[in-house]
Amino acid sequence: MHGAPWAIVFVAVIALAFLLIPLAGLLAATPWARLFELLASDVTLQALRLSLITSVAATVIAAVLGVPLAWMLARVEFPGRAVVRALVLLPLVLPPVVGGTALLTALGRRGIIGAPLESLTGITLPFSTWGVIIAATFVAMPFFVLTVEGALRGMDRRFEDAAVTLGASRLMVLRRVTLPLIAPGLLAGALLAWARALGEFGATITFAGNFPGRTQTMPLAIYTLLETDRDAALALSVVLLAICVAVLLILRDQWLRPGAAGTRRP
């Protein structure tokens, strides 16, 4: 504190209060005594279950699709790479409701992909659980790709050279050397993506609607319950808050920082 002008300290404290007071308000208003009873209702249990399934599914899809994309961005010089990276970033800054609208127009029953998909297979994505997963993947994937790309750039690539001189094919190098060496990065990316998927609201409600048991995830349930059962909404909110704090604590841990195995020492 020594040497900090009091005016700056004062404004900084206000900023901190601005961030913390709402959370404190939430915790103060939470009916702690009835927390488990509130969380055990049909609506909240359904929302919890659906959120868990869809967020994990979205994380898995983001990881399976995201690793090759991150690898391309980190390892291959191709024309338009900067543009591709910018496009990957777009869902990070795009208003989720715009993302949901975009998904609806592309994958909806009259969309450029949705229409042929329905006529060929009878599958309709909007307003289904798959729609929730797709919306969550759409917003979560950039977190995974960017984190993994950073890990790929940060790792000591000479381990890959060593593997190649031992006769490993490119795929074997990726599977047995590269991915294990960037495991902390993969985990961090997956955690960030999962947290983002768990909290997804705008794209989901736009693309998948708000049907309990089918598309009503925790954030949607909170939004709905605020009208009817305020205490249940608060209980669900506290659960989401706790999960986010846990994710932050895990990401802060030493083993997720650069400097773990496989990264080049300065």
Added chain:
Amino acid sequence: MDADIEAPPGQVTAIVGPNGSGKSTLLRAVAGLAPIDRGSIRIGDCVVDDADGTFIGAEDRSIGMVFQDYLLFPHMTVRDNVAFGLRARGVRTRAARARADESLHEFGLVELAARRPSQISGGQAQRIALARALITHPDALLLDEPFAALDAGTRAATRADLSRRLSDFTGATLLVTHEPLEALVLADRVVVLEEGRVAQAGTMAEVAARPASAYVAALMGVNLLRGSAHDGRVTLRGGGELIVASTIKGEVFATIRPSAVTAHRQRPEGSARNAWPARVRTVEEIGDRVRVSFDGQPDLLVDLTAASVASLALAPGARCWLTVKATEIDVYPAASSPESAEHVIRP
């Protein structure tokens, strides 16, 4: 990079050269980690890289490589590191591990099999890296500064061990190093690279006896002087003249071993036919000797005993006389040697 190098099977060829001379580039090109623009590379009977379009990737070359800091995969056990080359060739996990254990046994390292690379010493890591590189019986073994990551004490022990391993290896070994001692102990032949070209090649004894450039002379620890010879004398480029026991004529190199020079307080009388005044520039202890660098015509590095340094009071700035017998000076033609070699070499 423009170098024509041949490494015969069963022999160790050392590649030495200053930083930036192309040693690493050469090794990476042979390994297949970097393609070449001109020329060709052959390993055994197989052309692996040719500017006309042939390029066999590192994974399909019959090579083993030991990297400077060994690059053992940190997430695998020692056993799995050694087994990696076999796994890459489609050997089943269990069989590959069994072969890795056999190899570790031969190397006397089997008790480390279950450890991680973070739990072993540098010397052990080097030997495991060698076991890993050799398990597929490659035609060529590439060693990139294999001692650079070790401390001095470990070096001597691992050098002897590596020397034994290399004598059992039937393929060609390329050893990149900047330590003449390593080349001397391990290599049959030495190739000196400078600015991407072969400055000199031959056995260690040949190269040590007749260095063809300033760098090689410094490497071998001899004084290299350039001048023109006529009637048993060499007029040096940097000034001064030497009487030599040779009738050679024309542009020559003359080498003088630092131990062949004596220092005197006064102008000496006697059989040493070359004597000139000089002034001490630096004094440095090397083991049980003292290496003194002199300014004079010519400048010279001289190895003296601590006793004579003390009795002559050779501190920087001190003056004395240097003498060298004509028979101690080796003179040979400077046919196509780099321009840089014209003066005393200061390692």
